Amino acid sequence: MSPARTARRDPGTVAVVGGGIAGLATAALLAADGWQATVFEARGEVGGRAGSWERDGFRFDTGPSWYLMPEVFEHFFRLLGTTAADELDLVRLDPAYRLYTEGDPTPLDVVSGRDAATALFERVEPGAGAALDAYLDSAADAYDLAVSRFLYDPYETTAGLRDPALLRRLPRLAPLLTRTLASHIERRFDDPRLRQILGYPAVFLGGSPYGVPSLYHLMSHLDLDEGVLYPRGGFAEVIAAVERLARARGAVVETGAEVAGIATADGVATGVRLADGRTIEADLVVSTADLHHTETALLPRDLQTYPEEWWASRTPSPGALLVLLGVRGKLPQLAHHTLLFTQDWRANFERIFGRSPGIPHPASLYVCRPSASDPTVAPEGDENLFVLVPVPADPSLGRGGEDGDGDPRIEKAADAVIAQLAQWCGIPDLADRIAVRRTIAPGDFEHDLHAWRGNALGLAHTLGQSAVFRPRNASKRVDGLLYAGASTLPGIGLPMCLISAELVVKRLRGDRSPGPLPEPVAARA
Template identity: 55%
Template sequence: MTPATERREPRVKKRNRNAQQAFDTQHVVVIGGGFSGLATAGLLAASGHQVTLLEQQKRLGGRAGRLEREGFTFDTGPSWYLMPEVIDHWFELMGTTTDHALDLVALDPGYRIWFGKDGSSLDLSTGGFADAAFESLQPGAGAALAEYRRKAQESYSLALRHFLYDDFSSAKTFLNPQLVKLLPKLAPLLVGSLEKHVAKRFSDPRLRQILGYPAVFLGSSPQRTPALYHLMSHLDLTEGVQYPQGGFAQLVDAMVQICQAAGVEIITDARVEGIDVGATTGTPRVEAVRWVNTATTGTKRHEVKADVVVGAADLHHIETALLPPKFRAHSAVSWKRRDPGPSAVLVCLGVKGKLPQLNHHNLFFTRDWEENFARVHEGRDLEPETSIYVCMPSHTDSSVAPQGDENLFILVPAPALPEWGCGGPDGTGSPHVEDVANAAIDQIAAWAGIPDLRERIVVRQSYGPEDFVNNVNAWRGGALGLAHTLRQSAFFRPANHNPKVRGLHYVGSSVRPGIGIPMCLISAELVAKRINGIRTPGPFAFDSAEPAPLPRQAGQ
């Protein structure tokens, strides 16, 4: 891999002057240093603005946290590298490439699925290999999956063209003749559930679980997620799954270096306390951001003047903690109707010796599927055996664990209940969190055939719902962002700007287009376009008033 410090300079030195509306250089303050905050800051700096980014934690990355203990390095957030064309697009806009900045490895198989205590599992690769795996469980399912993947690719392309790269700020979106023609095809995908969409095509419950589980990565469940999100199966079963060597912290670090090279001023340990809004005639506008340096003693407060503010933190926190009530775009009543999505209990384990039973990505599916989701969404205790995701990056990356040992990251979807408490090192978290962690460890040991797993643990760190509140100000401890239910997807999702305050914009998993690293990068592009006066739907382009070509797709 070429060292990140050797990447070439961003190719664009000044903003697009051919846009529909030109702005003078503005001072932009970005609140939050996760993927959406970094991506927005970089694009705006590269397009000629003065940008200051404020992050309350010592390290950047937001939900993409990291933990280093006794030779083990853990990603404590995202671990699936999907939609690579979207990530590529951001790097290319910044004058470099992911090939230049990262060492990406294609995973084969993409992941392993465990179906119960009997040790039965299934490895899934891409394309025809996935079709063959489905055929092994249900006669005829191979051909059905090939057709399902084809339709998923169609929906993915449709979403890129008409939904993901549009902030829906104009009624013209809904009058687009192309979109109107697609309504007969779109309507069933928007109003029907992913669960029913899959059930019409596959009878084996194990196959239904495989195709329904991507809803969890959208902060929802197959029963509550629109069928349009069957497009997710294009990402893992056709495009495939990749991994950046060194972990997702490497992706964060690469973006940080690119942003700094573009001129972004980054301030960490900066807890924002408020957004000042001018009380002049006409539409109020942002004036400044107030913050406190948490790394120093005392309570000295700082203020940075701003022409534009981009809230890249949790939307509920920005509006309820940083803005006066009269300037909030969303009422208290509207928040009562919203779904925060699930929280999670996370467990990082350093394990002595190798674990050949596990792959890089592992999914453990409980047979009591619907009850499992109901407990999460209704705020009830989990059963001793539940659905679990386990990442073992040491299967692919020798740098994340001491030689001969394994690195495990366990994610247990849990109710969005901060009262469950926080995690802690070596079993010292809240009783509720540690009980869930213990049950997950025992389940993995039983299902995967690792009877001595507990005895081999040398490092253990847990995280609970309250940690998401404390670390990233997540509303009700949500682990991902607002759930992708029908009422919280596409144009029903909170907008990327505040209509009551001029110059106040929102990016990240709380707003359009949604959850996940690629969605956060697209969110950044939507706001960067708006600030630069570009109203045309489509990917951001520096050097033209026209949108950039759509990102590449597999096979193109």
């Protein structure tokens, strides 16, 4: 069978599978282009990985919690004739985050901005300030290259990769692709804490600093140069804004509508089959569900572009143990974002990604305390904590639950995390102050989100799974079937999912340029 490719086409009806940010954004952009879009979301609420949960006055985001790449959000909103400022209440975090290291009770506060960041590095390690200045210059250049040449390219052709301006940069680019982020950092900095500050963004990419290419040092441009923002009300407000814009442009969003299969005829997508027995006809299908689930569960074997054997050699992002805690009283020991890092960092990552995987203990972990910046997420005087522990992508680790009723292995790990947080951050009575507790584990990601191997983020950004090597956004076997979301182009995270929605529009418009779509003149005014 010759590969089928969805070419430029005029607007018609489109069925969008999945109501996460990629699905809602795809529906919004296509509706603005004249498509009659309907989103089918299996769960009772939209959001997908960027979900929300509330109990007893505590309201938790259950997924993304860092607002990075603000220009990507701004560009998306401007494509729809509005702005981030009109849709969200964004606040800048100061400090950007706090860092605790094993065995050291004195934390480091990381403040965004070149001067503050270089001053911190110089104070910790003489000479590191100048080294960071050069590092961030390189990170900013790599970030500009990524946005202008890689992230918005649908890779329908190799024209963008053959651009003379890009080819001239290959001598600088090649080393960034052939060595790991960790080795890139270790050549420049000696202090373990500084290395960890520069290396931890690899986890945002679904990987380890010992595994992702050093091109991704560009991530430090985001938190150290640009700054970290937070949308008041939580990231559910981002989802609500995108859904609001989709509906305003005529898109329909159905929840409790699980897609059981993609309908086809003679190798062409004709709509979707729902679990309730309905078949919905459509001129185009865009699946933003987990790509593994889309390919192996929603299509027959002979129409799968990425069958099960393809996945056998692929690398998922880590799984996650999430611990949501409603805590009585204040917790000034924690910033809005707090990172806890073990001394033997390599061993911690080896425990997650290595040949004998398991839940690390002690763990390098991340804590979000949104109540530090947002009085709406917890009762007055109390705190809301979201704790994320990277763990192996393995649903057999179990599922979580409320108030300790999850699988024993998961709850035991959560107890250890709470004890670690209490000891390292000087909160000896933390366990006694917990009023609300919920755990979410890889088994939940698999069951609730159809996440491949229970991973938390999508396909990891290894070199072989980045940019031109990442799954494309069109089926090779089914014409009229496109993809968006975290496991297809361009990758993991809310900004990437917004871009993935834009790549659907670019393909349908026949736009093969490597950069973002032009914004409406009115939006730029």
